[in-house]
Amino acid sequence: MRIINTLESLASALQELSHPVGLVPTMGALHQGHLELVRRAKSENESVIVSIFVNPTQFSPKEDFSTYPRNLSSDTQILSQEMVDLVFTPSPQEIYPPGFDTWVEVKQLSDRLEGRHRPGHFKGVSTIIVKLFNLIRPDKAYFGEKDAQQLQIIKKLTVDLDMGIEIVSVPTVRNPEGLALSSRNNHLEPDQLNAAPIIYRALNFGKTMIKNGELDCKTLRTNIESIISESPLTTIEYLSISDLETLEELEVVDRPVLISTAVRIGQVRLIDNVKIIDREL
Numbered sequence: 001m002r003i004i005n006t007l008e009s010l011a012s013a014l015q016e017l018s019h020p021v022g023l024v025p026t027m028g029a030l031h032q033g034h035l036e037l038v039r040r041a042k043s044e045n046e047s048v049i050v051s052i053f054v055n056p057t058q059f060s061p062k063e064d065f066s067t068y069p070r071n072l073s074s075d076t077q078i079l080s081q082e083m084v085d086l087v088f089t090p091s092p093q094e095i096y097p098p099g100f101d102t103w104v105e106v107k108q109l110s111d112r113l114e115g116r117h118r119p120g121h122f123k124g125v126s127t128i129i130v131k132l133f134n135l136i137r138p139d140k141a142y143f144g145e146k147d148a149q150q151l152q153i154i155k156k157l158t159v160d161l162d163m164g165i166e167i168v169s170v171p172t173v174r175n176p177e178g179l180a181l182s183s184r185n186n187h188l189e190p191d192q193l194n195a196a197p198i199i200y201r202a203l204n205f206g207k208t209m210i211k212n213g214e215l216d217c218k219t220l221r222t223n224i225e226s227i228i229s230e231s232p233l234t235t236i237e238y239l240s241i242s243d244l245e246t247l248e249e250l251e252v253v254d255r256p257v258l259i260s261t262a263v264r265i266g267q268v269r270l271i272d273n274v275k276i277i278d279r280e281l
Contacts, residue, residue, distance in 0.1 A: 001080045003087045006094060010135060013086055018046040020139035022168075025132055028052040029069035029183035030078050033173040037142040038082050040170050045140060050079055051088040051132055053095065058124030069183050088136070095131060104130045106153045106160070112247045113149050113240055113260060114271070125150055126157055133163055141165055146172040146180045148258055148273045149247060172272075174200065180272045192265045195231040199263050202227035203274045206241075206259050210276050215253040217241045228263060237262040237269070244275055 004010050014021075022041030026034055041048045052075055059065035072089060079087055103123050109115075110122035133141070143151050155167045173181045178200035179193075188196060206224040214220060221239050228234050242249050244256040253276070260273035 001076075001084055001087060003076055003089060005089045005091065007090070007135065010088055010090075014136065017049075017085060020045045021047045021049060021136070023132065023136050023138035023141045024048065024050045025129065025141065025143075026050060026052055027054045027068065027183075028075050029071060029186075030075045031173075031181045031183065033144055033146070033181040035078070035082060036173050037144060037170050038079070038084060040168065041140065041142050042082070042084075044168070047085045049086045049088060049136055049138065050084050051090075051136075052076075053088075053090055053128065055095075055124055055128045056092050057096070057127060058121050060118060060120060063118070069186060088132075095128065103127050104157060106156045109149065109153045109156055109247055112249075113238065113242070114262065115149070117237055117262065122150070122153055126153060129154055130157065130161070130163075133158075133165055138165055140168050142168045142170060144172060145169050145275075146182070146272065148260055148275070152245060152247060178204075180270070182270065184268050184270065187268045188265060192233055192268065195233045196265055196270060198228060198231050198234065199261060199270060199272050200274075203259050203261065203272060207274050207276055210253055210257075217250050217252060220253070220259075224259070224261075228261070231265075233265050235264040237264060244277070 002013055004013050022045035024037045024041050038050060054068050054070060056065055076087055104126040105123050106126055115122050143154060145151060151169055158165050158167055177197035179197045202224045205227055206220050209220055209223060220241055225236055225239050228236055239261045240249060242258050244258045250257060256277045258273055258275050262269060262271045
């Protein structure tokens with residue numbers, strides 16, 4: 001496994017890889033969810049590249065860029081065990097050199113849900129993804145379904161910009177209690193960690209309500225929010241029932257939908273979602 005941290009070294013290393021090439025973009029602090037992406041990529045490609053880059057442009061001044069977990073030595077050891085071919089770990093200066101002033105936005109999708117609460121976040125995400133795609137030119141790129149809005153945005157920009165890269169989505173990995181795995185879970189105190197699975201239980205309850213015939217979104221939101229709020233440790237930032245692809249808020253469930261939420265437990269902000277597709281309605 002090679003570890004590369006400059007654009008010049010990356011260009012040289014890419015010439016030695018066999019195609020198809022799979023890319024797994026990450027911000028490090030790797031957990032089992034990331035490894036599911038890596039293993040899926042390994043099963044479908046001749047070569048696999050993992051990028052580790054804590055992207056400063058997707059954090060607002062009030063967010064946790066400085067405290068975002070970083071453990072490059074542990075991450076690279078894990079990836080070596082997974083027999084990844086190449087790890088790309090650039091510095092912010094390498095990606096955003098002096099004078100950098102070009103940005104990518106998928107405007108309509110980015111303005112909803114997470115984007116409404118984290119202005120500028122998806123501009124940073126879209127820009128770094130386009131940079132990585134242009135630098136690496138993978139055949140496939142792998143993303144987790146936990147970040148459902150991000151996944152839709154990346155699919156859209158890939159099509160709109162004719163990038164010719166297949167975007168592969170991988171189901172959310174959860175702990176035995178149902179909590180979606182996230183590097184931010186490491187910041188939860190024991191009582192907060194015990195409370196956090198209520199988020200997924202509430203989302204699943206909404207999914208069950210829909211399967212049982214409840215299609216009014218106001219009713220669904222009220223019931224889901226009431227379950228999350230049963231814990232005194234939770235604060236709901238938003239609860240959405242939206243079109244699965246456009247992320248437009250719905251009044252009635254009459255198409256494939258995404259139920260998504262952001263919940264704060266103490267200082268930790270957790271997101272999660274479930275989807276309901278046609279065959280389940």
